[in-house]
Amino acid sequence: MVRVAVDGMGGxxxxxxxxxxxxxxxxxxxxxxxxxxxxxxxxxLLETPESVEIVHAPSYVRMDESPSLALRKKKDSSxxxxxxxxxxxxxxxxxSAGNSGATMAFAIFTLGRIKNVDRPAIATxxxxxxxGITVLLDAGGTVDCKPIHLAQFALMGDSxxxxxxxxxxxxxxxxxxxxxxxxxxELTKEAHSIIENMNLNYIGYVEGTDLYNGKVDVVVADGxxxxxxxxxxxxxxxxxxxxxxQNITRNLRGKIGYFLLKDTFKELARKVDYxxxxxxxLLGVDGTCIICHGKSNERAIRNAIILxxxxxxxxxxxxxxxxxxxxxxS
Amino acid sequence: MVRVAVDGMGGxxxxxxxxxxxxxxxxxxxxxxxxxxxxxxxxxLLETPESVEIVHAPSYVRMDESPSLALRKKKDSSxxxxxxxxxxxxxxxxxSAGNSGATMAFAIFTLGRIKNVDRPAIATxxxxxxxGITVLLDAGGTVDCKPIHLAQFALMGDSxxxxxxxxxxxxxxxxxxxxxxxxxxELTKEAHSIIENMNLNYIGYVEGTDLYNGKVDVVVADGxxxxxxxxxxxxxxxxxxxxxxQNITRNLRGKIGYFLLKDTFKELARKVDYxxxxxxxLLGVDGTCIICHGKSNERAIRNAIILxxxxxxxxxxxxxxxxxxxxxxS
Numbered sequence: 001m002v003r004v005a006v007d008g009m010g011g012x013x014x015x016x017x018x019x020x021x022x023x024x025x026x027x028x029x030x031x032x033x034x035x036x037x038x039x040x041x042x043x044x045l046l047e048t049p050e051s052v053e054i055v056h057a058p059s060y061v062r063m064d065e066s067p068s069l070a071l072r073k074k075k076d077s078s079x080x081x082x083x084x085x086x087x088x089x090x091x092x093x094x095x096s097a098g099n100s101g102a103t104m105a106f107a108i109f110t111l112g113r114i115k116n117v118d119r120p121a122i123a124t125x126x127x128x129x130x131x132g133i134t135v136l137l138d139a140g141g142t143v144d145c146k147p148i149h150l151a152q153f154a155l156m157g158d159s160x161x162x163x164x165x166x167x168x169x170x171x172x173x174x175x176x177x178x179x180x181x182x183x184x185x186e187l188t189k190e191a192h193s194i195i196e197n198m199n200l201n202y203i204g205y206v207e208g209t210d211l212y213n214g215k216v217d218v219v220v221a222d223g224x225x226x227x228x229x230x231x232x233x234x235x236x237x238x239x240x241x242x243x244x245x246q247n248i249t250r251n252l253r254g255k256i257g258y259f260l261l262k263d264t265f266k267e268l269a270r271k272v273d274y275x276x277x278x279x280x281x282l283l284g285v286d287g288t289c290i291i292c293h294g295k296s297n298e299r300a301i302r303n304a305i306i307l308x309x310x311x312x313x314x315x316x317x318x319x320x321x322x323x324x325x326x327x328x329x330s
Numbered sequence: 331m332v333r334v335a336v337d338g339m340g341g342x343x344x345x346x347x348x349x350x351x352x353x354x355x356x357x358x359x360x361x362x363x364x365x366x367x368x369x370x371x372x373x374x375l376l377e378t379p380e381s382v383e384i385v386h387a388p389s390y391v392r393m394d395e396s397p398s399l400a401l402r403k404k405k406d407s408s409x410x411x412x413x414x415x416x417x418x419x420x421x422x423x424x425x426s427a428g429n430s431g432a433t434m435a436f437a438i439f440t441l442g443r444i445k446n447v448d449r450p451a452i453a454t455x456x457x458x459x460x461x462g463i464t465v466l467l468d469a470g471g472t473v474d475c476k477p478i479h480l481a482q483f484a485l486m487g488d489s490x491x492x493x494x495x496x497x498x499x500x501x502x503x504x505x506x507x508x509x510x511x512x513x514x515x516e517l518t519k520e521a522h523s524i525i526e527n528m529n530l531n532y533i534g535y536v537e538g539t540d541l542y543n544g545k546v547d548v549v550v551a552d553g554x555x556x557x558x559x560x561x562x563x564x565x566x567x568x569x570x571x572x573x574x575x576q577n578i579t580r581n582l583r584g585k586i587g588y589f590l591l592k593d594t595f596k597e598l599a600r601k602v603d604y605x606x607x608x609x610x611x612l613l614g615v616d617g618t619c620i621i622c623h624g625k626s627n628e629r630a631i632r633n634a635i636i637l638x639x640x641x642x643x644x645x646x647x648x649x650x651x652x653x654x655x656x657x658x659x660s
Contacts, residue, residue: 066512101512129569140507143515177470177557182396182431185473185554208562212569224515225555227507232538232559236566239459239542247594254594260587264577 001032002309005091006301008037009060009078010098012294018097019045021301026051030302031309034091036082057081060098063294067101071109080106086287087111093308095279097292097301104141104282104291111287114317116324119149120284121223122291123160124230125277130214133165136175137220139280140227147190150174150220152324154195154202156283157218159323164314167217173206175221175229181205187222195220199330208233278303281311283320288312331362332639335421336631338367339390339408340428342624348427349375351631356381360632361639364421367408387411390428393624397431401439410436416617417441423638425609427622427631434471434612434621441617444647446654449479450614451553452621453490454560455607460544463495467550469610470557477520480504480550482654484525484532486613487548489653494644497547503536505551505559511535517552525550529660538563608633611641613650618642 006022008015019035019042026033027048035042039056043049057078061070070077079098083106085091096103104120113120121138128134137153137160138145154172161170174192176184183205184192195202203216208229211219221229244265248258258265278300279292290308292300336352338345349365349372356363357378365372369386373379387408391400400407409428413436415421426433434450443450451468458464467483467490468475484502491500504522506514513535514522525532533546538559541549551559574595578588588595600606608630609622620638622630641647 064510064512129572143507143513175558177473177554177561180394182394183473185552188554207565208558209565209568211562212565222515224507224518225558228505228538228555229558229562231507232541232562233566235537235539235542236563237570238539240567240570242459244594247597248591253590257587257590257594260583261578261591264574264584264587267577 002093002312003034003091004031004305004308004312005034005036005082005085005094006305007079007082007094007096007098008035008042009057010096010103011292011296012063013297014097015041015045017296017298018301021296021298022305023047023051024298025302025305030305033305034085036085037078055081055085061102063099065099065102067099067105070099070102071105079103080110083107083110083287083289086289092312093288093290095290095292095301095304095308097294097296100140100291100294103289107282107285107287107289111285111289113284114286114321114324116328117152117156117284119145119152120282121153121156122280123157123283124280126211128212128214132214132217134211134214134216135161135165135218136211136226136230137218137283138223138226139230141223141282143222143224143227145187145222147187147194150187150191150222151194151198152284154198154200154218154220155324155327156320157220158200159320160283160316161217163319164311164316165217169201170217171215172200172202172218172220173204173210173216175208175219175225176205179205179207276303278305278307281307281316286317286321288316332423332642333364333421334361334635334638334642335364335366335412335415335424336635337409337412337424337426337428338365338372339387340426340433341622341626342393343627344427345371345375347626347628348631351626351628352635353377353381354628355632355635360635363635364415366412366415385411385415391432393429395429395432397429397435400429400432401435409433410440413437413440413617413619416619422642423618423620425620425622425631425634425638427624427626430470430621430624433619437612437615437617437619441615441619443614444616444651444654446658447482447486447614449475449482450612451483451486452610453487453613454610456541458542458544462544462547464541464544464546465491465495465548466541466556466560467548467613468553468556469560470553471612472552473554473557475517475552477517477524480517480521480552481524481528482614483550484528484530484548485654485657486650487550488530489650490613490646491547493649494641494646495547499531500547501545502530502532502548502550503534503540503546505538505549505555506535509535509537606633608635608637611637611646616647616651618646
């Protein structure tokens with residue numbers, strides 16, 4: 001059975017929602033769960049303490065803490081000890097909804113980077129209008145990128161789409177401010193000229209919309225731009241739903257209409273709910289690491305554990321390692 | 331009466347939709363219209379040729395043309411001759427739905443930049459959930475920015491919100507990948523430390539959502555990030571409406587529900603329709619210049635002319651000039 005280490009102390013809703021989500025996953029038999037954190041607090045929140053294993057961590061990283069400071073001073077934090085379990089092969093994957101900068105810093109420090117990857121990237125999964133999944137990377141791992149980093153993201157995205165999503169020849173696009181070759185900034189222009197000479201199904205610049213319409217399987221961006229694209233999408237959806245609710249309930253006609261369309265609204269809410277996938281893999285580190293939304297609820301944590309299990313079973317980081325090594329040799 | 335020069339040849343829908351929109355504005359008495367472009371073609375499309383003046387331009391800039399090449403080789407293009415009319419004070423403002431890079435290049439070349447502005451910015455207007463308007467700049471003018479450029483955008487945004495939107499003490503935010511001070515990339519970190527020392531109501535980093543929720547009046551970003559944020563918003567709205575339509579019409583219940591909610595849907599579509607404002611002012615050049623969406627239809631062009639009129643009447647660029655000069659002296 002796949003063993004998943006869960007950072008019990010990380011996230012806006014920690015430890016409560018994390019413990020609940022982990023416990024649900026354990027009871028559903030999804031994976032063997034190792035909860036890492038303040039043992040007493042975690043144990044007191046468990047309904048069925050025998051369903052999970054607990055590893056005590058003396059400290060934890062707060063959401064607003066500086067990742068570089070945490071890296072220096074909190075090696076005994078729940079997130080780092082959870083990552084240590086992966087390094088020691090006592091766990092097959094780690095899941096954290098905590099400080100994502102610190103999670104990344106510890107993952108690089110403790111697990112190390114895989115060969116030919118200078119910077120790791122967070123890969124988020126998006127259901128698209130064609131019924132498939134589009135991968136965005138980097139969604140916030142590396143905010144200051146050089147062109148070669150974007151090229152490495154393209155390679156990792158290709159490998160991920162090929163081996164995990166089972167897409168034969170993944171279409172790859174570079175996120176820009178327009179499709180024309182005259183568009184882009186200095187970073188994307190240089191990255192473009194590197195990527196177009198790689199052996200990839202690269203279609204050039206794409207726009208934000210292409211994250212959702214199924215035109216490409218992989219969207220490459222630096223972590224700053226990728227994260228903003230991601231968050232603004234969530235924001236727009238929230239704004240639209242708020243607007244709908246304001247308007248729909250203002251008269252009887254609206255109320256009846258809403259009643260008839262309730263299922264559609266629910267399906268929509270589910271479709272854009274970050275909790276549906278639960279988390280996003282950190283690609284480029286030597287181990288399976290899932291980063292969750294800071295606001296993760298128990299369902300998101302449970303689903304992130306399912307994702308962790310799937311990636312561990314598919315040996316995600318071994319697959320990436322092999323792809324990146326082949327690239328280095330080519 | 332305000333005189334507006336309209337680039338008749340610029341835009342995906344040019345010249346047809348441009349001519350129609352300009353003609354509607356002229357017939358509604360919004361402004362005196364000077365259409366610039368291929369005289370024969372423009373005249374043949376006019377229903378009431380006497381309603382507008384035509385200025386002939388021997389060439390025009392294609393949508394996919396390189397702005398720097400156009401700048402060198404097409405000084406006789408419709409966009410540059412329209413801008414010339416503003417420089418010569420034969421028009422009070424210029425409106426173009428053409429190649430935005432070329433429009434910007436010619437605006438800088440022909441009108442010049444105002445003092446203490448190194449790079450112009452496109453300012454888009456967004457209705458927010460609080461019923462007000464939030465300004466985003468730069469929405470795509472300058473894709474490679476230095477920290478000082480972002481600081482100048484903050485100053486121009488403040489002046490715009492204060493004098494044109496009549497907001498007493500505009501709240502200003504810097505678009506980033508999170509609100510915490512530990513977030514941001516090298517560019518935003520340096521810009522942040524400049525802007526926080528300026529005499530502005532600056533609240534620090536904001537996220538994409540804050541473009542729509544009314545938390546701030548002005549969102550500052552570099553043109554690459556701002557443009558991506560803008561386009562992804564449009565994209566998400568399109569995706570959601572498509573999803574709704576797919577689901578709503580699939581059974582009788584959905585059809586009746588949709589019928590009852592039709593007004594709400596229409597209001598929503600109108601709210602997110604770029605054509606509502608028609609265009610966005612280019613701030614930082616010495617003249618009033620409105621840049622429209624390449625896909626502008628006749629309604630968008632008409633509304634852009636209304637915007638141009640409003641800005642010309644409020645002496646937008648004179649106001650900005652004064653603000654930026656005061657800043658330079660402080």
